[in-house]
Amino acid sequence: MNQRSVTGEIKTEVTASDRANIARLIEDYRLYEGVDCLVSLEEMLAPSGNKPAQLLHYQGDTLTGFTYLQHLRPDSEIEIYGMVHPDHRRKGVGTTLFEAAKAVWRRRGASGLLLVCDGALPSGKAFASANRGEYRFSEHRMVLDPANIKRPQWSQGQQVQFRRAEATEVPILTHLVSQAFEASEEAMENWITEAISADNQRFYIGLLDGLPIGSLRTVSIGEQIDIVTFGVLPPYRGRGYGRQMLLAIVDLLLEEHWPNIALDVETKNANALGLYESCGFRTIRTCDYYQVIEGGPARS
Structure with missing residues (x-):
């Protein structure tokens, strides 16, 4: 047109x-x-x-x-x-x-x-x-520098299980994303149903003792892959579970040899910014x- x-x-x-x-x-x-x-x-x-x-x-x-x-x-x-x-x-x-x-x-x-x-x-x-x-x-636009990853020692009983979500788990993802981002479950369900079938997108779930507590998504374009839609349910925040999930996806993407791993974070979100920096991400520009x-x- x-x-x-x-x-x-x-x-x-x-x-x-x-x-x-x-x-x-x-x-x-x-x-x-x-x-x-x-x-x-x-x-x-x-x-x-x-x-x-x-x-x-x-x-x-x-x-x-x-x-x-x-x-x-x-x-x-x-x-x-x-x-x-x-x-x-x-x-x-x-x-x-x-x-x-x-x-x-x-x-x-x-x-x-x-x-x-x-x-x-x-x-x-x-x-x-x-x-x-x-x-x-x-x-801030941040990219991963693997040499700067800091790995804390996790105590027993605090391990988050991390795995890729299946297409049949749209209801679980809908609950996690809508609660983490305070969004409409109906809108999220329709979007996730479409997004999870895309060739360049993957969803992951973090579980604590088998209970889903958080999720994230990756989107790849060419040689770059972005970590997006990263959220943990409110009752489980501030306890190190998000850090475990982030390091798990970073390690997975490094094993897959992605040359460019990136994410975005609001400049005023000091907690998230500190987390990302400690996990090896550095700012390359600000929008x-x-x-x-x-x-x-x-x-x-």
């Missing part, structure tokens, strides 16, 4: 030539800004059940801007990641893509819309401010999230 605008054309279907153009845009962005794109090309162009996930802005045959829409869970907001070519800024490209992204949000009926910016770039913050973005929170407020945007 293509959509004409006063500043060019919006495309939502990505062809092989579009993919090459996006790769060149990402490289030009990296050279100009001095930082990598927040999301890898492989992840942005991976198949999605919530199309369109990509919005491309063309001026003639030139790709001038690109936006990726990410919708992680049914209870979460849609996240917007975007870039405009350095030679085409302040010409309305960013605003056109932003308005197209808001139209997608309205059609999907998601709970909200978040604009994601690299915390090191003033340009992202300026765009969010000009478009009435209200700062919500920041997240700022801005809540999109409806209103008249500025040109960009």
Whole structure:
């Protein structure tokens, strides 16, 4: 589907030539800004059940801007990641893509819309401010450094059993995820049923004396695998069980020889940040999230 605008054309279907153009845009962005794109090309162009996930802005045959829409869970907001070519800024490209992204949000009926910016770039913050973005929170992107893993000695009787969840255990996962993240069980059940069948996703369960107390999920794109949806039931928090689960999945992924193991954590979540650092993760960048407020945007 293509959509004409006063500043060019919006495309939502990505062809092989579009993919090459996006790769060149990402490289030009990296050279100009001095930082990598927040999301890898492989992840942005991976198949999605919530199309369109990509919005491309063309001026003639030139790709001038690109936006990726990410919708992680049914209870979460849609996240917007975007870039405009350095030679085409302040010409309305960013605003056109932003308005197209808001139209997608309205059609999907998601709970909200978040604009994601690299915390090191003033340009992202300026765009969010000009478009009435209200700062919500920041997240650290962390990657595993196996040399820095600290392994405590566990006392007897405190061992968590850790295993991969089976497709028949959707009800158990639904209970664990909905309780850990205070989300609707109905929405979680539908999402987990779909996610657990995806080739690049796996769910795991932590058990204490046979009782499920926590879960996590891994999502792989190319050579990278992310640890996500990691939660422990409230009564079992602060007792070391989450650490056991995290180290168990880290060891499993290292045994599988994943070269890039990563996760995200809110900057204000001191307990989680300390846990991840002690388990060998280090921060490589920080992202700022801005809540999109409806209103008249500025040109960009």
